[in-house]
Amino acid sequence: MPKFKPGESDKLYLPQEGEILGIVDQMFGFDRVRVRCRDGRIRNCRIPGKLRKRMWVREGDVVVVKPWPVQGEERADIVFRYTMTQLEWLRKQGLWE
Numbered sequence: 068m069p070k071f072k073p074g075e076s077d078k079l080y081l082p083q084e085g086e087i088l089g090i091v092d093q094m095f096g097f098d099r100v101r102v103r104c105r106d107g108r109i110r111n112c113r114i115p116g117k118l119r120k121r122m123w124v125r126e127g128d129v130v131v132v133k134p135w136p137v138q139g140e141e142r143a144d145i146v147f148r149y150t151m152t153q154l155e156w157l158r159k160q161g162l163w164e
Contacts, residue, residue: 079156080147082131087143088163091128100124102132102143110134110143122148129154129163 082088089104089112098114112132114124124130124145132143149157157163 079153080131081162086131086133086146089130089132091124091126091130094124094126100145102130102145104132104143108140110141112143112145114145118145124148129157 087104087106089102089110091100092103092109093101095101095111098116098119100112100114102110102112104110110132112130114122122145129149130145131147131149133146134140134143154163
C-alpha cells in the first residue's frame with residue numbers, strides 16, 4: 068500500500084477483485100445512472116439503498132461499480148464515489164487518467 072501524505076485519508080477505497088472504475092455518463096432519476104466503465108462497457112447502474120442518501124452522485128463523477136452476477140455485462144451496483152481530492156491522488160498514483 069502506498070504511503071499517504073499528512074492530511075490525506077489512509078482509508079482511500081481502491082477497487083477490489085470484480086470491481087471496476089467508471090465515470091457517470093447520464094442520470095436517469097431516482098437511483099439509476101448510466102456509467103461508462105474502464106473495461107469499455109456501458110452499464111446501467113443503481114445506487115443501493117444503504118448508500119442512496121449518504122452518497123450524492125452527479126454526471127462526471129468517478130465511481131467504483133460492481134457488476135451483477137447475472138447480467139453483469141449490462142448492469143451493476145455503485146459501491147463508492149471519489150471526491151476531487153481523492154481523484155487527484157488516484158491520478159498521481161497512475162490509477163486514473
